[in-house]
Structure formats: C-alpha cells, structure tokens
Amino acid sequence: MQNKGLVRIFAILFGLVCVYQLSYTYFTYTKENEAEAYAQQKYPETVEDYSKLRETAERDYLDSIGKEEIFAGITYNYAKNKELNKGLDLEGGINVILQISVKDILRGLANKSKDPSFNQALLATDEVQKNSQNTYIEDFFIEFEKIPDAKLASPDIFANKNLSDDIIYDMTNDEVKPILRRKIDESVTSAFEVLRKRIDKFGVTQPNIQRLGESGRILVELPGAKDVERVKKLLQSTAQLEFWDVETSQELGGFINAANLKLRQELEADTKKDDGEVEEAEKVLDSAQVDTTQTSEDAAIENLLEDAEDSTVTEAQVNPINDLINFPLVPGALFSANVKDTAQLGAFFRRADIRALLPQNLRYVKFAWSKGKKDAEIIDFYALKGNRDNEPELSGGVITDASQTYDQTNNVVVSMQMDGKGAKKWEEMTERAFNQRSQIAIVLDNIVYSAPGVSKGKISGGRSEISGDFSVEEGKDLANVLRAGKLPASADIIQSEVVxxxxxxxxxxxxxxxxxxxxxxxxxxxxxxxxxxxxxxxxxxxxxxxxxxxxxxxxxxxxxxxxxxxxxxxxxxxxxxxxxxxxxxxxxxxxxxxxxxxxxxxxxxxxxxxxxxxxxxxxxxxxxxxxxxxxxxxxxxxxxxxxxxxxxxxxxxxxxxxxxxxxxxxxxxxxxxxxxxxxxxxxxxxxxxxxxxxxxxxxxxxxxxxxxxxNNLDYGVDFVGGRSYTVRFAKDVVPTAVEKDLVAVFESAQAKTLGAKNQLKITTKYKVNETGEEVDAEISNKLFEALKPYLTDGLTYDEFSNGDEDKQVGIMRSMKVGPTIAxxxxxxxxxxxxxxxxxxxxxxxxxxxxxxxxxxxxxxxxxxxxxxxxxxxxxxxxxxxxxxxxxxxxxxxxxxxxxxxxxxxxxxxxxxxxxxxxxxxxxxxxxxxxxxxxxxxxxxxxxxxxxxxxxxxxxxxxxxxxxxxxxxxxxxxxxxxxxxxxxxxxxxxxxxxxxxxxxxxxxxx
Incomplete structure (x- = not known):
C-alpha cells in the first residue's frame, strides 16, 4: 500500500475529530444524569405526581447550570446544540406533517369569490384529491378547465383589485396558471416562516422543520416535546386576531325568543308526525321557512317575532334554546351556557333560516363563544357588530410586538403593541366604545378571549392586552404566535406520531x-x-x-x-x-x-x-x-x-x-x-x-x-390511512376480547399484542377522512371509554391520553395518517x-x-x-x-x-x-x-x-x-x-x- 504514513495521519486525525464531535454528547449526558439524580432526590416516588415534578426540577436544574463552563469553554447549552441528535423513537416527542390548505389560499386570492364556476371547481377538486397524486392546484386547474367558458381571469375570480398588478382581464387561463402557482408558493413559504418562528420560541432542543416538495406540506419534528395538545394548538392556530365592537341591541332578545319559538314549532311538528298528522306538520314547517331575499315575507318574520314576545311558556313545554341558556356572566355577552351544550346551540345559530329571523339592522351580526376560564363548565356567547364583507374593523396584521406579562391583579395577560395605522384605528374604536358604554371583543381564531369596556376615554399609543385565565405557558405561546404572525391559510395535521x-x-x-x-x-x-x-x-x-x-x-x-x-x-x-x-x-x-x-x-x-x-x-x-x-x-x-x-x-x-x-x-x-x-x-x-x-x-x-x-398482507396505517395507538396496561390483556369491545365503538378496529402481553397496538379507520382537534379528541375519548374495563382503577382521561409516566400505562405512542398521504x-x-x-x-x-x-x-x-x-x-x-x-x-x-x-x-x-x-x-x-x-x-x-x-x-x-x-x-x-x-x-x-x-x-x- 502506497502512502501508508499519509493514511495513518488521516485515520488518526479523523478519529480525533470524531471523538471531539462525540464529546458534546458525553458532556450533555453527564449533566442530564446529574439533573435526573437531583430531581429524584428532591421528589421521591412517594410524592404525588412525582414524574411531572421531577421533569420540572430537571429542566430548572439544567437552566441554572446551562451557561456554566464544563470543559475548555464548553457549556451545557452549547454542547446540547452540538450533541448527537436522537429521533422521536429514541427520545420521545412529536412528529407531524401539516397540510397548508391550498383551497384557503385560492379562496383568499379570489377574494372569497362566489362565482359558480370557481366554487364548482373547488368542490370537484376536493373530491378528486382523495385518490390523486397531483398537487391541489394542478387538480384545480384540471377541474376548472372542464367547465365550459370558465375564465380564471374573470373579474369575479382572480382579475380582482388585489391581484390587479399581476392578473388582467384579457389573460388566458394558461397565462394565469403560473402566476397562481407562484402566489401559492409564496403563501406556503410564508406559512413555513410563521411556523418556524413559532417553533423557535417553543423551547425544545434540535427542532426540525422542512417543506416537503411542492405539495404545501410541512414536516415538523419536536424531539422531547411532551404536551401534545399544546403543540397542536401552536401549529394549527391560524392566529387570526380581530377586534370587533360588541352588539348589545335590545332587539337580540326578541330574536332569541323568535328562534326558540321556531325550533319549538319544529319539535311539535315532529310530534304530530308521530301521531299521524304529517300533512299538518309540513304546513307549519313550510310557513316557518323564511327567505330573506323575498321582501313579501318580511311580514311573516314580524309576526313570528310578535308571537315570540306574546307567547307564554309553561314549564312542561320544551324550549330548544331557552332551556339551555342563562343570564350572561359578564357585561356585553348575549347569554351564557354549559360547555356541553355549545355545539348544539352553535348549530342553531348557524342555520340560515334561524339567522333570517334577525331584524334588518342586525342582519350581519357575527356570533362567537368566549374562551372561558380553565375547566369552566359555563362560557359566554357574544354577538359582534358585523358588516356585509364579514371583516373586522381592526385585525392582527397591525400587531408589531406581543409579550406575556401580568395585570394589576397578577393574572397572566398578553400585552400587544400596534403600528401607527393600527394605533389610530384603536383610538377611534376605544373612543366610540367609551361614548356608547359598550365593549370591544378581542377575538382570536373565532374565539372571544376578552371583551373589555373602556372606562377612561380613548386609548392612544396602540397598546392593548388580552386576558383569558392563561397559564404562563399559554400566555407565552399566544404572544409567540402573535409575534410570528398569522398563517395565510389553515393547517391540517394529515400525519402525526407521538412517542x-x-x-x-x-x-x-x-x-x-x-x-x-x-x-x-x-x-x-x-x-x-x-x-x-x-x-x-x-x-x-x-x-x-x-x-x-x-x-x-x-x-x-x-x-x-x-x-x-x-x-x-x-x-x-x-x-x-x-x-x-x-x-x-x-x-x-x-x-x-x-x-x-x-x-x-x-x-x-x-x-x-x-x-x-x-x-x-x-x-x-x-x-x-x-x-x-x-x-x-x-x-x-x-x-x-x-x-x-x-x-x-x-x-x-x-x-x-x-x-x-x-x-x-x-x-x-x-x-x-x-x-x-x-x-x-x-x-x-x-x-x-x-x-x-x-x-x-x-x-x-x-x-x-x-x-x-x-390472504393479502397486513397493511399498516402508513399505506391505508387511519389511526394507530400503542397502549400499555397494568395487567396482561387478551387482544381478541379488547378488539371485540373496540369494534362495538369504532365499527372497524384491530388489537394486536406488541411485545409484552400487557401492551397492544390498536388501529382504526374510524373517521379517517376527517381532520381537526375535535375529531382527534372524540376518537381518543371513545378509545378511553372502550378500554376502561382493562385500565387501572382511577386512571383519568388525561393520564391515559398522555401516557402516565408514574404508572407506565396509557397511550405510549400514537400515529395518524390521512388517506391522501397514505x-x-x-x-x-x-x-x-x-x-x-x-x-x-x-x-x-x-x-x-x-x-x-x-x-x-x-x-x-x-x-x-x-x-x-x-x-x-x-x-x-x-x-x-x-x-x-x-x-x-x-x-x-x-x-x-x-x-x-x-x-x-x-x-x-x-x-x-x-x-x-x-x-x-x-x-x-x-x-x-x-x-x-x-x-x-x-x-x-x-x-x-x-x-x-x-x-x-x-x-x-x-x-x-x-x-x-x-x-x-x-x-x-x-x-x-x-x-x-x-x-x-x-x-x-x-x-x-x-x-x-x-x-x-x-x-x-
């Protein structure tokens, strides 16, 4: 072999470099062992919730020694950033793939166009995407081209004032397409940057965020992250901050009574159907249908409102709305209700025929629920002064800075600073609220966080704050989200893994x-x-x-x-x-x-x-x-x-x-x-x-x-879509018995032993096509209820869903794969x-x-x-x-x-x-x-x-x-x-x- 000396020198130098690179891992390992020993000594296993207390103690210990020199100028914080990265399956944590909604971006670019061709193409694209390998925008172009004489550069679609510098009326579809592709790419890039800024402040070491091709997908890996719900909120929150005047018109009381009466009439009509009086019930329902576009029926609305005011309700009667609401907890709110009833009430007030009962001067009112206090059973319902365009007078785009701080009573609040334009508009809104003795609702992602009144005249300088019974972490996350800015479109989690x-x-x-x-x-x-x-x-x-x-x-x-x-x-x-x-x-x-x-x-x-x-x-x-x-x-x-x-x-x-x-x-x-x-x-x-x-x-x-x-193959959720859970029990379980109980709840489910006999891998395709926190929570709750007979007595839902570290039971790992990504x-x-x-x-x-x-x-x-x-x-x-x-x-x-x-x-x-x-x-x-x-x-x-x-x-x-x-x-x-x-x-x-x-x-x- 030629040049033995050179090879020997290279091998020695390369070995020394490798030892140097691995020394950072050694330094972090020794310090984290010290932190673990300190936490174990401070909180023995006899202490309640010792694992959570130990986790906090370890973090505090490492924070306290983070900047201390370990060796040759190397600190723990520096070594932590240089150590060998461990994946989720070795360190635990959260991995998600977010799909930025290209549909939302297109609707935004088209100014929420109501053009039939545009909306028909969107609906068709949604259906095609379930089994398509194309990106959303490519399938949209294909579906749009199928519509005769459809023009992307129509004034009602993309040749609007917002895109006037890029798209003009006489452009062909082929000329518009590259412009839309570029605009969508810019929006996804913007979403990527917003998410990156949020994650940078989240507090985990060695996070990984990257775009996946041109599909509008973003991969986020957070090794060591444990609070799943907090991460999901951080990633999926669009941060749509809005400021609305609160509507307190006395006429809203009459509207609620009218809506209640209409719904009660429907219930009575259903009862008559059961008694064989079907034809009479249909007449009642037909007479109650109100089309706001036909002025000839305005009298019908007035009559219904009068009936609502004049009607006396006995205790025996069923009132779909009035029986579920109470007096508001705070000034400005329309009413309050139990959290468990909010879904039903919200559905009532979203119905077009119910909204048609609103008086003419309140036709554009916007309804929203309050955030409510932590673990609150009752929350408030607000009516906000809307407009034809359904846009707020002031939005979060004017926020230049936000920080978590405390108010005079030492409660956590989020303080915000607006730019010059926002400060001027804020001054106008607060002056009007002061004069009218009304409230201003601060709304984030369609939830009213606070609706303060203005007691000392207009507020100058553009400073405001959001209160909402926050924990310190929630306050920091909200401030972080507001500083990073809003997402240009909704972000759905189409694949997730929690270890x-x-x-x-x-x-x-x-x-x-x-x-x-x-x-x-x-x-x-x-x-x-x-x-x-x-x-x-x-x-x-x-x-x-x-x-x-x-x-x-x-x-x-x-x-x-x-x-x-x-x-x-x-x-x-x-x-x-x-x-x-x-x-x-x-x-x-x-x-x-x-x-x-x-x-x-x-x-x-x-x-x-x-x-x-x-x-x-x-x-x-x-x-x-x-x-x-x-x-x-x-x-x-x-x-x-x-x-x-x-x-x-x-x-x-x-x-x-x-x-x-x-x-x-x-x-x-x-x-x-x-x-x-x-x-x-x-x-x-x-x-x-x-x-x-x-x-x-x-x-x-x-x-x-x-x-x-x-016999086929045993395809995992990677290939067919669905949700998968690794669940550990305190005792050995029989998978066939567990599977039987799961099928009764989910219709389709599998349970297989994974390793030890007290650990199962559970998979289900239940609601595989649906996304969102509500669906995830619903499935997790159903899983908990189905597995209750096999779980430790006294195990709470939170302990089960997050994997109880003390008892080593519950969901140890979860994975979700949408059908498209599968x-x-x-x-x-x-x-x-x-x-x-x-x-x-x-x-x-x-x-x-x-x-x-x-x-x-x-x-x-x-x-x-x-x-x-x-x-x-x-x-x-x-x-x-x-x-x-x-x-x-x-x-x-x-x-x-x-x-x-x-x-x-x-x-x-x-x-x-x-x-x-x-x-x-x-x-x-x-x-x-x-x-x-x-x-x-x-x-x-x-x-x-x-x-x-x-x-x-x-x-x-x-x-x-x-x-x-x-x-x-x-x-x-x-x-x-x-x-x-x-x-x-x-x-x-x-x-x-x-x-x-x-x-x-x-x-x-």
Whole structure:
C-alpha cells in the first residue's frame, strides 16, 4: 500500500475529530444524569405526581447550570446544540406533517369569490384529491378547465383589485396558471416562516422543520416535546386576531325568543308526525321557512317575532334554546351556557333560516363563544357588530410586538403593541366604545378571549392586552404566535406520531443491548475464524463504529431506532470486506506465494469485488435517502455512512495493522487450526442442481403469490390511512376480547399484542377522512371509554391520553395518517423499489458488459422480494409479533435487494475473473469453479450478518417484524445468488453462445 504514513495521519486525525464531535454528547449526558439524580432526590416516588415534578426540577436544574463552563469553554447549552441528535423513537416527542390548505389560499386570492364556476371547481377538486397524486392546484386547474367558458381571469375570480398588478382581464387561463402557482408558493413559504418562528420560541432542543416538495406540506419534528395538545394548538392556530365592537341591541332578545319559538314549532311538528298528522306538520314547517331575499315575507318574520314576545311558556313545554341558556356572566355577552351544550346551540345559530329571523339592522351580526376560564363548565356567547364583507374593523396584521406579562391583579395577560395605522384605528374604536358604554371583543381564531369596556376615554399609543385565565405557558405561546404572525391559510395535521419518553428510553435500551451483543458475537467470530488477522479486523471494526457515530454527530444527522439497525447491519456487512480480503490472501498463500506478496495480491484482487458489492448496496441506500421519509431516511443515512467508513477501515486501516505486524518477518496465518482447511477442497456441482432449485423456488413463489391474492398482507396505517395507538396496561390483556369491545365503538378496529402481553397496538379507520382537534379528541375519548374495563382503577382521561409516566400505562405512542398521504407513501414505496432495480440493472450492465449478468441479478432480486412478501402473507396472522407492511418494511425490502445484489455481484465478479483466466475451460466448469471458490466467503458473510440480525430480533421488540424480513432476505439472498442468479446467467449465456456457433457453421457452409 502506497502512502501508508499519509493514511495513518488521516485515520488518526479523523478519529480525533470524531471523538471531539462525540464529546458534546458525553458532556450533555453527564449533566442530564446529574439533573435526573437531583430531581429524584428532591421528589421521591412517594410524592404525588412525582414524574411531572421531577421533569420540572430537571429542566430548572439544567437552566441554572446551562451557561456554566464544563470543559475548555464548553457549556451545557452549547454542547446540547452540538450533541448527537436522537429521533422521536429514541427520545420521545412529536412528529407531524401539516397540510397548508391550498383551497384557503385560492379562496383568499379570489377574494372569497362566489362565482359558480370557481366554487364548482373547488368542490370537484376536493373530491378528486382523495385518490390523486397531483398537487391541489394542478387538480384545480384540471377541474376548472372542464367547465365550459370558465375564465380564471374573470373579474369575479382572480382579475380582482388585489391581484390587479399581476392578473388582467384579457389573460388566458394558461397565462394565469403560473402566476397562481407562484402566489401559492409564496403563501406556503410564508406559512413555513410563521411556523418556524413559532417553533423557535417553543423551547425544545434540535427542532426540525422542512417543506416537503411542492405539495404545501410541512414536516415538523419536536424531539422531547411532551404536551401534545399544546403543540397542536401552536401549529394549527391560524392566529387570526380581530377586534370587533360588541352588539348589545335590545332587539337580540326578541330574536332569541323568535328562534326558540321556531325550533319549538319544529319539535311539535315532529310530534304530530308521530301521531299521524304529517300533512299538518309540513304546513307549519313550510310557513316557518323564511327567505330573506323575498321582501313579501318580511311580514311573516314580524309576526313570528310578535308571537315570540306574546307567547307564554309553561314549564312542561320544551324550549330548544331557552332551556339551555342563562343570564350572561359578564357585561356585553348575549347569554351564557354549559360547555356541553355549545355545539348544539352553535348549530342553531348557524342555520340560515334561524339567522333570517334577525331584524334588518342586525342582519350581519357575527356570533362567537368566549374562551372561558380553565375547566369552566359555563362560557359566554357574544354577538359582534358585523358588516356585509364579514371583516373586522381592526385585525392582527397591525400587531408589531406581543409579550406575556401580568395585570394589576397578577393574572397572566398578553400585552400587544400596534403600528401607527393600527394605533389610530384603536383610538377611534376605544373612543366610540367609551361614548356608547359598550365593549370591544378581542377575538382570536373565532374565539372571544376578552371583551373589555373602556372606562377612561380613548386609548392612544396602540397598546392593548388580552386576558383569558392563561397559564404562563399559554400566555407565552399566544404572544409567540402573535409575534410570528398569522398563517395565510389553515393547517391540517394529515400525519402525526407521538412517542412517549419512556417508550423512547426502552427503545434506546433495546437498541444498545442488541448493538452490544451483535458486536461481541462478530468480534468473537472473526478471531475464531481468522486468528490474529481477525483481531486486526476487529480493531478496524471498532474504529469504523467510532467513525460512523462521529460522522452522524458532525452532520447533525438524526439517530433513530431503524438507524441503529442500519449501523448494526452495516457492522455485519462491513465484515464482508475483511472476509473477502482474507479469503483472497488465503488463496494466494495456498498457491505458494510469500506472505508479503499474498497480502498485496489479496488486497488488490478483492478490491473489485468489494467496490462492486458496496456500490450496489449504496445505490439502494441512496434511493431510500431520496425517496424515503422519517425512519426510512434515518436507516438510509446510517447505511450510507457505514458503507463509506467500512470501505475505508477495511481497505486501509486493516492493511495498516497487517503490514505493521508483518514488517519484522512475523507470520500471519489468516486462519486457526479449526478453520485452516475448511472449504479447501469443496467441489459442488451447483449447476447440476439448478433445475431442482427452479422447481423449489417456483413452488415457494406460487404459494406466496396465491396467498397474496387470498390472504393479502397486513397493511399498516402508513399505506391505508387511519389511526394507530400503542397502549400499555397494568395487567396482561387478551387482544381478541379488547378488539371485540373496540369494534362495538369504532365499527372497524384491530388489537394486536406488541411485545409484552400487557401492551397492544390498536388501529382504526374510524373517521379517517376527517381532520381537526375535535375529531382527534372524540376518537381518543371513545378509545378511553372502550378500554376502561382493562385500565387501572382511577386512571383519568388525561393520564391515559398522555401516557402516565408514574404508572407506565396509557397511550405510549400514537400515529395518524390521512388517506391522501397514505396513497403518496404507497406510490413512493413502489417507485423506490422499481427505481433501485433499474439503477442496479444499469450498473451491473455497465460493469460486466453483458446483459445476461444484469438479467440474472435482477431475476434473483425479484425472486427474493416475492419470497419475502409471500412469507409475510402466509404467516402474519399467527406470528407472535407485529408484521405490518409499513415504511420500515419497504426499507427492509430495499435492504434485501441491496444484500442480494451484494452477494450476487461478488459471485459474478469471480465468474468474470475465471472467464478471463481459464479461457479454454467450458462454461460449466468456470461457473462451478467460481461458485466453489467463493463459498467460504458467502457463508461467512451470511453467518456474521445473521448473527447481527438475530441479536436485534431478540432484543429490539419494536423492530422484530423489520428484522424478520431481513433474516428471511439474507437467507434467501444467499440461496438465490448461488441457485437463481448464476444459473439464469449461465443458461442465457449458453443459449446465446450456441446460437452464435450455429450461425458461424451456417456461414461456413
């Protein structure tokens, strides 16, 4: 090896850099352990809610020592920002994908147009999007074009005064489209920046926020975040701050009575239907219908109002509104009501026929509920002075600064400062409210936070404040949201994952355990098989691990549980390079070469196979990195880093140790007495057995494909959409009994044991097409009620939904995937597998210059994938671990592809070498000779890889399905390289060769 000194210096410097990068993780780890010990001492387990108190104490301790120097100017705060990032599955936290509503943006750009063509296209687009791979805007253009003579540049749509600088009336649809695309992109960028500003102030370390393509989706990862509801409010709040005058007209009392009477008449009509008086009831209902556009019916409204004023209601009568409302709690409110009745009352007042009962001068009134105090059972209902455009006199766009502070009674409030224009308008509004002795409602996202009166005249300077029974955290979040600005459109959570911190710690423990055991097994095996040379390979392997973690820390990559699996798998596969080298050296020694020459030739001869094998695996990893998301991306990152570092350590670091040992004439056997003659005189006729292998493979594939059509696969929510919960119970539970109770509530639900018998994975498609906090809360409540018989007595809903850290029960992990994004994940999975096959086919064609080699390799890969899918289809119903088909499974399939190709390419490389060396040998002899010469390497690599996978399978419970697919893949990949890829290559080469000979004979004749 040339330039040994340079390689040695580079390896040492690179190692020191990796140690330096990892030192930050060590510093944060030691300080956080100190904080944990301090909190445990301060709050023992005998204290009520000790876990929450410990959490606060740990945070306070770390805040207090955050700026203290630990070593050489490094503080905890600095080290925390530089440490190795851990993913949600290792640290716990929240991961969401937000869909910024392009529909809302379009409606905003069109000034909320009521044009029939525009709204028809929006409705059609909503329907198409459920099964479409296009972006919302592209589908909108398609649906709009279907409408005859529809023009985007219509004055009633996009050729309005707000877009007059960009869109003019005589533009064609094709001219308007790029402008709308740009405007939408600007709005999504604005939303991204608003969310980024909110998250920056949220208080979690190492948050991750990124745009996902051009779809209007934004990924947000908050490792360590625990308050799910707080995060959802922070992310989904549009921060639509508005200031409205409160309407206190006495006529509203008459309106409420009229609305109550109308609804009561409907109830009486329903009762008459039950008594057989259907026709009379319909007449009553028809007479009560009011169309505000027909002035001829104004008298009907007046009569109904008079009837409401004159009517006397006995206690026996049912009053749909009056029975649910009380006197208002605060001045200015219309009435108050119980929180549980607000949905029903709100629905009444949104009805067009009820609103039609409003007096003419109050037709544009806007109704809104108050925020209410924490845990309040009663909240207030306000009527706000509206207008034709339904826009407030003053909006939150004038806010220049906001901060959490305290009022004179030491209650938390949010203080705001307005710009000059806003200050002037605020002065006008407060002066009017003072003169009229009325209130001004401060409304955020359609909720009245406060409605203060003005007691000392107009307010100058543009300062105001919001009160609302806030906690300090709520006040800070609201101020943060207002400073960041409002979202340009609503943001729906279409995919979410919440992982509890205890589950994350368990994942770390199982990952470290599997990692340690796999490493020890490989180190022992290498020494057992190759003696001192194996020990040198072990040192290189440890250096390789240091490099992998150092590079991960330096690149600020995120370490996930699949990422740990990728590292451990890389360790198993990196042994392959050393095995290839050592096997070639043993061959050269057997030919009688000196040790120096054997080492030199062994490294040189193995290099081609090592590079080809790692490049093919690297190509599949690269496709995973580009197309994959979340855990797949983490797996691909560690796999690619591991491939690069293992190449360096196997080719250069191992060589340094071996050359250094032998420079003084010391002999290195590259074997032990037990393994010295192993596989030495093997002479198996592999090609003779190929027909039997074809039959066996054919039977397995047919059985698997048949099962795929009849038994199908166990698709996870990643691919079909829905909600998934990992729920832990205090005692063991029977999944079939739990599932029965869940089906009674959700109609469709599954419950499967996940790891221990007291932990279930529960999935449901209930309301899979609906989004919003209300739906999430409804499903979570239903889940709690259905599982109550199996939960600890006294466990509250909050403890259940957030995972009780003290009792280690409740929802430990939850995931939601909308049907649209599930469809996208399926498409990405398909293209990633197909893309990897195409890329590898072309690479092998380029390297071996014969399409027969590419055909054999790809046929073997198809064979392996079909076998793995078939095994999963045949066994998922009775296996005692989770075998769902999800994104991690696709990563496993691509890894199987990479491994199979790795094995096949090494065999093909040796076959090509035999072709060149033994030109006079017949084809069968060359192929069989090459297969026998690589048998030791093939079995050695497969065994070490299997040792790794089995270790992870045993100890990493959440990854068992993932590991099972890899174990099957390694076994079948080893088989296919010998009995599928090579025979197919052989048969096609022979056929082409025979045809060529026949053609030559005919030409001679």
């Amino acid at each position: 509890g911190p205890s589950l994350g710690q368990e994942a770390i423990d199982s990952g470290v355990m599997s990692f340690a055991i796999a490493l020890v097994l490989i180190l022992i095996w290498m020494i057992f098989y190759y003696g001192k040379a194996g020990a040198f390979a072990d040192v290189a392997l440890v250096v390789n691990i240091l490099f992998i973690f150092g590079v991960l820390a330096g690149l600020k990559a995120v370490l996930t549980l699949p990422g740990i699996a990728g590292i451990v798998l890389t360790i198993g596969m990196s042994v392959d390079a050393n095995v290839l080298i050592f096997e070639r050296i043993r061959e050269e020694l057997a030919r009688g070469k000196s040790q120096v020459d054997a080492i030199k030739d062994g490294f040189n001869n193995a290099l081609s196979s090592i590079l080809d094998a790692n490049i093919t695996t690297g190509l599949t990893g690269l496709i995973l990195l580009v197309i994959g998301t979340g855990p797949i991306k983490g797996f691909a990152t560690t796999l690619l880093i591991g491939i690069l570092t293992s190449l360096f350590t196997a080719i250069f670091v191992t060589r340094l140790f071996i050359d250094g040992y032998g420079k003084n004439g010391k002999e290195l056997a590259f074997s032990t007495p037990v393994t010295k003659n192993l596989f030495k005189n093997v002479n198996i006729n592999f090609l003779k057995k190929r027909k039997m292998a074809y039959v066996i493979s054919g039977i397995i594939i047919l059985a698997g494909v048949g099962s795929l059509f009849t 469809d996208d994940i399926k498409q990405a999975a398909f293209w990633s597998v197909l893309g990897s096959l195409i890329v590898v086919f072309l690479y092998i064609l380029l390297r071996f210059r014969r399409w027969q080699f590419s055909l054999g390799a790809v046929a073997a890969v198809f064979h392996d994938v079909l076998v793995v899918l078939g095994v999963f289809s045949l066994t998922w119903k009775f296996m005692p671990f989770n075998m769902e088909i999800d994104q991690a499974f696709i990563a496993a399939i691509l890894t199987v592809i990479g491994y199979s190709l790795n094995d096949t390419v090494v065999v093909f490389d040796r076959i090509r070498e035999f072709f060149n060396e033994h030109t006079t040998w017949p084809l069968d002899k060359n192929v069989n000779g090459a297969l026998n010469s690589t048998l030791s390497r093939t079995l050695n690599t497969s065994l070490t890889t299997l040792l790794v996978l089995v270790a992870i399978f045993i100890f990493a419970v959440p990854l068992r399905g993932f590991m099972f697919s890899l174990i099957i893949g390694v076994l079948i990949g080893t088989y296919s390289s010998l009995f599928i890829a090579t025979p197919i290559m052989h048969d096609t080469v022979r056929k082409v060769g025979l045809k060529t000979k026949e053609k030559d004979t005919e030409e001679k004749k």
